[in-house]
Amino acid sequence: MLRDLLINKELFETLREKFLESDDGGMNTNEEIELLEKAVFNRLKKKRSVKRYKKLGVSKGDLKEIIQLADIISLDAIGGPSNYELAKEHQEWCTICGRCCRESESIFIHKDELNLLLTFNPDLEKGIIRNKLYPEHFELKDIRPCKFIDDETNKCGIYNSRPQVCRSYPLVLIESNGKAKNIINLRSKCNYSVNLILEKSMILFDEAIRRLRD
Numbered sequence: 001m002l003r004d005l006l007i008n009k010e011l012f013e014t015l016r017e018k019f020l021e022s023d024d025g026g027m028n029t030n031e032e033i034e035l036l037e038k039a040v041f042n043r044l045k046k047k048r049s050v051k052r053y054k055k056l057g058v059s060k061g062d063l064k065e066i067i068q069l070a071d072i073i074s075l076d077a078i079g080g081p082s083n084y085e086l087a088k089e090h091q092e093w094c095t096i097c098g099r100c101c102r103e104s105e106s107i108f109i110h111k112d113e114l115n116l117l118l119t120f121n122p123d124l125e126k127g128i129i130r131n132k133l134y135p136e137h138f139e140l141k142d143i144r145p146c147k148f149i150d151d152e153t154n155k156c157g158i159y160n161s162r163p164q165v166c167r168s169y170p171l172v173l174i175e176s177n178g179k180a181k182n183i184i185n186l187r188s189k190c191n192y193s194v195n196l197i198l199e200k201s202m203i204l205f206d207e208a209i210r211r212l213r214d
């Protein structure tokens with residue numbers, strides 16, 4: 001019910017279906033999305049207690065629907081901050097747990113950043129291979145874990161010249177309808193990612209309540 005105040009139901013279903021079907025290099029599998037949504041729900045119900053909005057007819061199901069919307073849209077669609085703006089503003093949500101450096105399936109290197117990366121890390125040449133999905137680009141070889149992560153501190157050994165994809169994580173730049181956009185890599189064990197979706201869900205929830213009261 002609440003979500004319908006923010007987006008047309010048919011449009012939501014089309015976008016969600018497309019989102020669940022897309023496989024951006026194995027990112028955001030249905031299982032991961034489910035785990036992430038569960039993790040966000042557990043935090044959201046403490047921040048936006050359904051009891052408080054009971055008189056307005058709000059239920060737990062509304063919270064779940066709002067989270068599903070937060071997964072797939074950027075808030076600039078409703079005049080709010082973009083994924084990039086939110087992530088930039090809240091870097092403290094990264095707990096430096098190192099999971100992204102230990103568990104990522106590929107560390108992508110754009111062809112335009114290869115020279116710069118090799119200038120600062122000449123030893124890296126043998127550690128780079130063609131990207132499996134996009135052969136005009138590259139990726140780090142022998143990852144999981146990435147060999148640059150320090151086992152004790154979780155710090156990156158090439159921090160100042162690390163690939164762009166590492167700088168942006170958990171945001172991932174993709175092309176959609178000819179435009180570049182940042183989507184959030186939905187990982188239930190990444191505190192940064194969970195908080196980004198949580199924050200978006202709270203903003204969407206508040207906006208829906210405002211519209212409901214109007």
Ligand code: SF4
Binds near residue numbers: 096190
């Ligand atoms: S971005 Fe996420 S997974 Fe990576 S170190 Fe930060 S909290 Fe951990």
Ligand code: SF4
Binds near residue numbers: 147150157158159162
């Ligand atoms: S290059 Fe650095 S930031 Fe990127 S995955 Fe490896 S350790 Fe992490």
